[in-house]
Amino acid sequence: MTEHFTLIYEYDYSQALVSRVSPMSQRTVFICNPLDSALVCGSSQDITKLFTNGVPGVFRLVKRKSGGGVVLVAPLCQVWIDVFIPCEDPLYESDILKSPLWLGEIYRKVLSSFGVEGRIYEGRLVGEYAKLICFAGLGPGEVMASGTKMVGISQRRIKSGVWFYTMLPLGNSQEYLWDIFGEEKIANRLDLSQESTLKCENTINSWVGGLGRTGGTTIFSAKDKWDIEKTFLEVFALL
16 A cells, blocks of 8 residues: 555456456555456447357457446556546546546656657547447547557446546557457447447547557557556656
């Protein structure tokens, strides 16, 4: 435990890492290290419809508690940091659009320390394929840099506070999702005629233009993982 928050390093299978629901008594940071390769689906996604042709044998299929699209996780393929903020904490914000902005700012500073200048998105969720693939869309607090989404953030509210689930991919691991689904079939897996489908508006094209296959591709590799986590904790400790 540090002076201002609890720090927990977790090494477990993906299902266990995404199943955490208990509230914490103070600010808590979890550095998550999956021991397996998994496709982690959002809470509202229908797994039976997503994978009509089955799941590649190397992957486990996991469903998380928060919303959003599918992410691919595997050992040393991402920086995965979860944060719990209690309701009484000054960082707690009831507005779901504003709630993760401070977290995006941490990641912006982290990226800047590595010479990568990012921008924090402050609007509602956008991107035609955001309901399918996490890094093909952009939500509040998430960070863009060099034309790609670098950091994904989802949140889940419980009575005593809010959970933030964050991920910074290493390399191009998320790009493989397009191969799994098949680019020519992706539109068919979404009902693009429904009003609820997220469309790209002209006013935000500068944000979502690079959120296709290369969304989530970063310059970082497994050797950068520890340094990114260390920098994140240093910035977080200053809050």
